[in-house]
Amino acid sequence: MLKAKIPCPETGIEIKKSICAICDPMRQCGLSLYVKNGTIIKVDGNEQHPFNQGKLCSKGASTRQYVYAANRLTTPLKRIGPRGSGQFERISWDEAMTTITDRLLAIKREHGPETVSFFAGYSKYFRPYLKRLTLLFGSPNYFTESSTCHQAIPLSQRLVFGTPSAAPDIRNTECLVVWSANPFYTHFVNARGLLANLDRGMKMIVVDPRKTPTSDRATLHLRIRPGTDGALALAMANTIISENLYDIDFVTNYTYGFEEYKAYVSNFTPEKGEELTGVPAEQIIAAARMIGNAKSACILPSGSAIVHHTNGVQNNRAIFALIGLTGNFARKGGQVIFPDSFIHVPGRIHTNEASFMQPVPWNSLPPRVGSDRFPVWTEMIDEEAQALQIVDQQKTGQPYPLKSIVGFGLNYRMFPDSEGFLAALKKMDFFVNIDLFMTDTCKNADIVLPACTSVERSEMRCYPMGYIILTQPAINPLYESRADVDIIIDLANRLGLDDPLFKGGYEACLDYVLSPAGFTAQELKQHPDGMWVPNPYDVPFESYKEDGFETPSGKLEFKSTVLEKYDGRPGFEALPIYTPPKYSAERSPELAKSYPLILNTGPRPPMFVHTRMNEIPWIKSLRPNHPTCDINPLDATKLGIKSGDRVKVSTPKDFIVVTANLSEMVLPGVVNVYHGCAQADVNRLFEGDYVDPLSGYPGYKSALCRVDKYQERAATTDE
Ligand SMILES: Nc1nc2c(c(=O)[nH]1)N[C@H]1C(S)=C(S)[C@@H](COP(=O)(O)OP(=O)(O)OC[C@H]3O[C@@H](n4cnc5c(=O)[nH]c(N)nc54)[C@H](O)[C@@H]3O)O[C@H]1N2
Ligand SMILES: Nc1nc2c(c(=O)[nH]1)N[C@H]1C(S)=C(S)[C@@H](COP(=O)(O)OP(=O)(O)OC[C@H]3O[C@@H](n4cnc5c(=O)[nH]c(N)nc54)[C@H](O)[C@@H]3O)O[C@H]1N2
Ligand SMILES: [Mo]
Numbered sequence: 001m002l003k004a005k006i007p008c009p010e011t012g013i014e015i016k017k018s019i020c021a022i023c024d025p026m027r028q029c030g031l032s033l034y035v036k037n038g039t040i041i042k043v044d045g046n047e048q049h050p051f052n053q054g055k056l057c058s059k060g061a062s063t064r065q066y067v068y069a070a071n072r073l074t075t076p077l078k079r080i081g082p083r084g085s086g087q088f089e090r091i092s093w094d095e096a097m098t099t100i101t102d103r104l105l106a107i108k109r110e111h112g113p114e115t116v117s118f119f120a121g122y123s124k125y126f127r128p129y130l131k132r133l134t135l136l137f138g139s140p141n142y143f144t145e146s147s148t149c150h151q152a153i154p155l156s157q158r159l160v161f162g163t164p165s166a167a168p169d170i171r172n173t174e175c176l177v178v179w180s181a182n183p184f185y186t187h188f189v190n191a192r193g194l195l196a197n198l199d200r201g202m203k204m205i206v207v208d209p210r211k212t213p214t215s216d217r218a219t220l221h222l223r224i225r226p227g228t229d230g231a232l233a234l235a236m237a238n239t240i241i242s243e244n245l246y247d248i249d250f251v252t253n254y255t256y257g258f259e260e261y262k263a264y265v266s267n268f269t270p271e272k273g274e275e276l277t278g279v280p281a282e283q284i285i286a287a288a289r290m291i292g293n294a295k296s297a298c299i300l301p302s303g304s305a306i307v308h309h310t311n312g313v314q315n316n317r318a319i320f321a322l323i324g325l326t327g328n329f330a331r332k333g334g335q336v337i338f339p340d341s342f343i344h345v346p347g348r349i350h351t352n353e354a355s356f357m358q359p360v361p362w363n364s365l366p367p368r369v370g371s372d373r374f375p376v377w378t379e380m381i382d383e384e385a386q387a388l389q390i391v392d393q394q395k396t397g398q399p400y401p402l403k404s405i406v407g408f409g410l411n412y413r414m415f416p417d418s419e420g421f422l423a424a425l426k427k428m429d430f431f432v433n434i435d436l437f438m439t440d441t442c443k444n445a446d447i448v449l450p451a452c453t454s455v456e457r458s459e460m461r462c463y464p465m466g467y468i469i470l471t472q473p474a475i476n477p478l479y480e481s482r483a484d485v486d487i488i489i490d491l492a493n494r495l496g497l498d499d500p501l502f503k504g505g506y507e508a509c510l511d512y513v514l515s516p517a518g519f520t521a522q523e524l525k526q527h528p529d530g531m532w533v534p535n536p537y538d539v540p541f542e543s544y545k546e547d548g549f550e551t552p553s554g555k556l557e558f559k560s561t562v563l564e565k566y567d568g569r570p571g572f573e574a575l576p577i578y579t580p581p582k583y584s585a586e587r588s589p590e591l592a593k594s595y596p597l598i599l600n601t602g603p604r605p606p607m608f609v610h611t612r613m614n615e616i617p618w619i620k621s622l623r624p625n626h627p628t629c630d631i632n633p634l635d636a637t638k639l640g641i642k643s644g645d646r647v648k649v650s651t652p653k654d655f656i657v658v659t660a661n662l663s664e665m666v667l668p669g670v671v672n673v674y675h676g677c678a679q680a681d682v683n684r685l686f687e688g689d690y691v692d693p694l695s696g697y698p699g700y701k702s703a704l705c706r707v708d709k710y711q712e713r714a715a716t717t718d719e
Contacts, residue, residue, distance in 0.1 A: 001013035001206035005034055007041045012036050017046055017528045019461060020060040021454035021608055024123045026345050027051075027187050028454075028461050029060050030529070033474045040064055040455065040475060042490050048529040051463050053634055057188050058607045062618045066453065067478070069219055069616065071437050073450035074479035083426050086443040088713045093480065096447055100406070101494040103430045104137075107403045113138030114366040117402050119387065120144040121409025121435075122610060124343050126484035129386070129509065130408060131357045135490055136497045140365040141402065145414060151381060152307035152695040153685035156316035158380045159560045160324065162550030165346065166335040166699050168298035169539070170194070173296035173333035175203045177287075179229065179319055180305035185214035185606040203294070206523065207232065208305075209667040210371055210603065220287055224277040226600045227581035227702030229306055230315030233274025233322055236288040237265045240325055245292025247327025253543055255324050255329045256551070257559025257575070264575050276578070278667075291434060294431035296333025297326060307389055310582040311571070317560070318576035326555040329544065338464070342513065347462025348536035349461070349517035354379065356501070356513050358382065369393050369402070374696045375561065376572065387698040391688050404430040408451070408484050411611055412441050413681050416698040417653075417688035439611070442677055450481040457483035460510055460524070462533070469530030470510070470521055571693035581702035582690065591704055595651060597635065599705035600680045602675040610676040625659040627677035631707060632668040636660060641709055648710040649673055651703060656680040657710050675700070 006011040008149040013036045019028040030049020034042035043063045047054035059066075076096035081087025091099075104116050120127050144432040154164030183190040191214070198204060198217060206227065207219035215221040224232055238272045240246050251258050251683040268283035277284075299319060306316050320335075322705045324651055330335030341347035343640040362368070362382070370389035371378045375581065377386050389700045393402060405425065415421040425431055425444060442448045456477040466550055477483065485506055499510040501509045510521040518534060548554035552561040559574045566572035571579075574648040584598075605623065609656050613619040614626070630648055631641065641647055643662040648655050649671065658673065658680045666672055673682045683700075 004361060007034060008183055013041065017048075018165045018455045018471050018474045019459065019469065020056070020063060021123065021125065022059045022063070022066060022612060023458070024125070027189060027325075029056055029062065029189065030469075031056075031455065031474075033063075038475055040067060043431055046529065047628050049469075050465060052189050055189070058619060058622060059613055061607060062616050063455065065616045068612070069437065069457060070435070071615065072478060073435060073438055073442070073481065074446060075450060076480070077448040079446050079448075083444045085437070088448065093482070096449060097490060097494055099660060100432055100447060100491065104404060104495065107430065108138070112366065114140060114402065115400060115403040117141035117143060117369070117390075117405045119405055119407040120148075120408045121407065121411055121414070123409050123484070125461075126408060126488060127343060128353055128357045128513070129485050129488040132359055132499070132502075133492045133495075133497065135360050135365065136492070137495060138365065139360060140368040140385065140425035142310050142384050143369075143390070143455065144384050146384060147387035147696065148302035148304070148308070148414060148698055148700075149394050151383065152313055152692070153301055153303060153316065154698045155377065155380050155695055156307070156313050156320055159313070159551075159562055160317055160557055161329065161335070162318040162556075163337055163340045164335055165390065166320075166323075167338040167346065168300045169296075169333050169336045170197055170202075170298065170300065171298045172199075173202060173294075174299040175205065175290055175300045177207065177297065177299045178206045178214055178218070179207045179513035180302040181300050182208065182212040182214045182302075182604065186604045188606075189588065193525040203290055205290060209365055209670055210672070211599065211665045215541055216322075220283065221282055222279045225667070226598055227311065227315070227699070228277040228307040228671060229585065230311060230318040230576060230578040231268065231273055231276035232279055232284065232577070233315070234265050234268040235270055235277070235284045236291065237261075237318075238268045238273070238320060239270060239285050239288035240322070241290070243266060243292065245289065246325045250323065250327030250329075254555055256553040256555040256557045256561070261321065261575055264577070268578075272507060276580070290325060291322060296331060297328050298334050299323060305701055307692070307695065307697050308602070309690050309697075309702045310690065310699040311579050312697050312699075313694045314571065314576050314579065318578065319378060321558050321576055324558060327557060330540065332541060336541070337543065338539055341462050341478065341517075342460065343463050346464050347468060347532045347533065348464070348466035349462065349468070349514075350537065351513050351517055352515060353513055356509065359499075367399065370373065370696065372399070374694070377693055377696060379447050379562065388691060388696045391415075391417070391420055391424040394427045396597070402428060404428055406432040406434075407441070407445075408434045410438060410441055413611065413676060413678070413683055415688075416573070416683055416686035416690055416700070418686045422446065434484060436481075449487060450479060450485070450619070451484050452477035452481040456481065457485070458506070460521075466533045466536035467530055468524065468533055469527070470524035471527065472525065499678040556624065569693075583699070583704045584702065588704065591652070595704035595706045597653065597705050597707060598670045599649070599703040600670050600684065600701045601673045603672050603701055604619055605674060607678065608674070611678070612676075614677060618716070625661065627656075627658045627674060627680040628661045629658045629674070629707070630661045630663040630666045631671040632666045633662045633664065633668070635671075636662050637709075639707060639709065641707065646710040646712055648708045649682070649685070649705055650708070651685040651705050654684045656684065660707075671705060
């Protein structure tokens with residue numbers, strides 16, 4: 001029975017419930033962990049969990065290797081060698097926390113609270129607490145990884161719809177446009193939902209340069225050239241308007257700027273669209289008719305692929321304008337208002353998350369980093385400051401230099417010009433990083449603290465179907481690691497923030513957040529598998545008829561009254577103007593002569609998450625050649641490259657060496673390079689200011705590069 005890992009009193013094996021947070025944040029699958037003597041001996045999906053219903057992906061299935069990885073941080077560390085050397089000595093938690101507290105308070109006294117900043121990497125569960133700490137400390141500089149992920153989508157939605165919370169009502173739609181996402185690799189639970197909806201007859205248009213499992217199932221797959229999505233959306237609008245397929249009543253009564261938008265759209269004939277995007281004119285027309293004729297249509301955008309371009313937000317606005325044009329807003333099967341409950345997830349409960357995270361108003365604090373350079377971000381995005389500006393601010397010291405950063409999972413390789421970002425970190429007087437592993441970023445910190453994984457901590461999650469769970473640790477935190485939230489609350493109290501919620505501890509914070517929902521943390525604990533929320537809120541339809549839109553004009557804006565103020569500043573145009581990517585054959589033809597291929601980085605492979613799973617043995621075995629790039633056989637043959645060859649991928653800035661993988665998935669003329677690998681960090685190839693001027697988002701998915709076969713230098717005996 002022991003060998004078969006049967007849970008029963010005889011074997012001493014117990015099943016403990018938890019959730020997987022390897023893929024953070026919105027898609028936490030339920031785990032059933034088989035625990036014996038405080039050690040996890042087997043991992044299953046939790047069948048009682050309505051989200052994943054017992055299924056796990058390769059990453060979740062590798063939970064044991066992740067939790068027990070040999071390179072886990074075990075104790076707090078203090079740097080004793082030069083930054084980057086990796087020379088540390090072990091210190092106690094008390095010494096670490098006392099040092100951090102003293103240094104942060106000293107910097108605050110000497111230079112002002114705004115010079116102390118806090119950063120959250122891809123993990124999301126501790127963010128409400130970290131933002132509360134930052135603001136109560138008196139600093140406006142709370143940064144997250146969302147400076148390159150997700151946040152530009154709500155920004156576009158705010159500009160067009162006036163709300164950040166417009167989600168596709170896939171379950172009820174006649175026509176879904178998957179505009180660049182690939183849930184089969186990135187959100188596998190949602191992929192199951194897609195299949196169910198396709199079975200009921202939903203039409204699906206996929207806009208993606210690559211062939212993917214999602215595009216394989218599409219009614220129509222538009223293989224677009226990366227970064228030209230705005231032109232495609234405008235060309236679709238052209239057909240929808242010229243064939244009178246738009247919703248005249250909605251456009252007349254509830255939108256702003258239609259006539260000017262219509263005049264601009266008239267330039268984007270299907271033929272022009274084909275020239276700009278590479279999508280055949282007849283496919284553009286077919287897609288436009290499919291959307292225009294459908295009783296309902298909605299758009300599923302990627303959190304990254306649409307907006308990782310120097311023209312990302314304008315493209316995205318052009319895409320969302322299609323929702324306005326066809327009246328598919330706040331309508332069954334359209335783009336519906338589905339407000340977040342907790343940590344970016346609409347959980348059908350109302351909470352106090354917003355006031356918990358924003359205990360003091362922005363205008364009572366000094367200006368956020370990036371306020372001058374990214375004013376629209378600052379105006380429209382309440383959540384955080386734009387972290388990409390850290391580099392410039394450190395270079396110029398203007399308007400003030402940052403003296404300190406406390407990172408939770410800070411990883412400099414996620415930023416463009418990653419080495420430049422590292423240099424900016426090194427300029428900080430005091431740098432703390434909290435992670436599970438000794439990363440290259442941690443090697444540069446003054447103090448490193450060990451965090452624990454989701455199975456070692458308690459964590460609250462809600463789900464869009466109206467389900468909520470508060471997990472309890474399945475095993476004790478390994479070594480001396482601690483939960484991020486405990487570290488934050490401890491730090492807040494040591495810093496003397498005098499906050500009753502932080503003083504009350506984790507559950508007091510949760511109870512405050514949950515109070516409008518009508519249940520407590522204590523009640524949630526009674527349900528180790530989670531529970532259905534009582535009285536889930538409904539998604540409101542057609543609320544704009546009474547309330548209008550939350551835009552300055554009170555209408556859905558084809559022409560942005562927020563952007564009008566900038567008077568045509570490049571990238572800030574009030575109409576969703578299409579400009580090709582900054583580096584492209586159209587805009588930089590000279591560069592394109594020597595760098596003829598489009599560099600498209602960071603498509604998600606199913607088994608890796610950013611830097612997270614690269615060293616996990618089961619995962620490595622699935623893609624042993626990693627780091628790789630994917631290249632179309634047509635391009636590879638011209639370059640004399642075979643699968644498995646080592647190739648040099650270069651931009652004028654730098655080069656990396658990876659293994660070529662010939663694949664029909666890739667659009668000819670494009671090279672897909674995977675991100676997050678220390679051995680071949682693709683973000684070295686980008687200039688730090690290769691960004692969308694409006695959002696600050698990096699142009700990760702449309703730059704120019706060249707690929708050459710790489711001759712490995714034979715190792716000499718000296719080496
Ligand atoms: N070229 C290119 N670059 C990209 C992208 C791209 O498409 N192309 N995508 C961008 C996008 S969309 C994103 S989201 C970012 C993601 O980039 P990152 O935020 O860097 O993502 P990760 O590497 O997953 O996580 C960062 C660190 O968090 C640590 N960590 C994991 N769990 C925990 C925890 O519970 N607590 C703490 N304290 N630390 C933890 C991990 O060990 C890791 O070192 O990358 C961006 N960078
Ligand atoms: N396995 C795994 N899952 C993940 C992650 C991971 O690292 N690994 N990361 C998570 C994170 S942080 C994010 S942000 C999401 C991203 O989730 P997704 O958006 O679903 O995934 P991506 O692979 O980034 O992009 C989806 C598709 O966009 C296409 N694409 C690239 N450039 C363009 C373009 O210019 N236009 C159009 N129309 N399409 C384009 C790509 O070819 C790709 O097939 O995934 C999350 N899930
Ligand atoms: Mo992301």
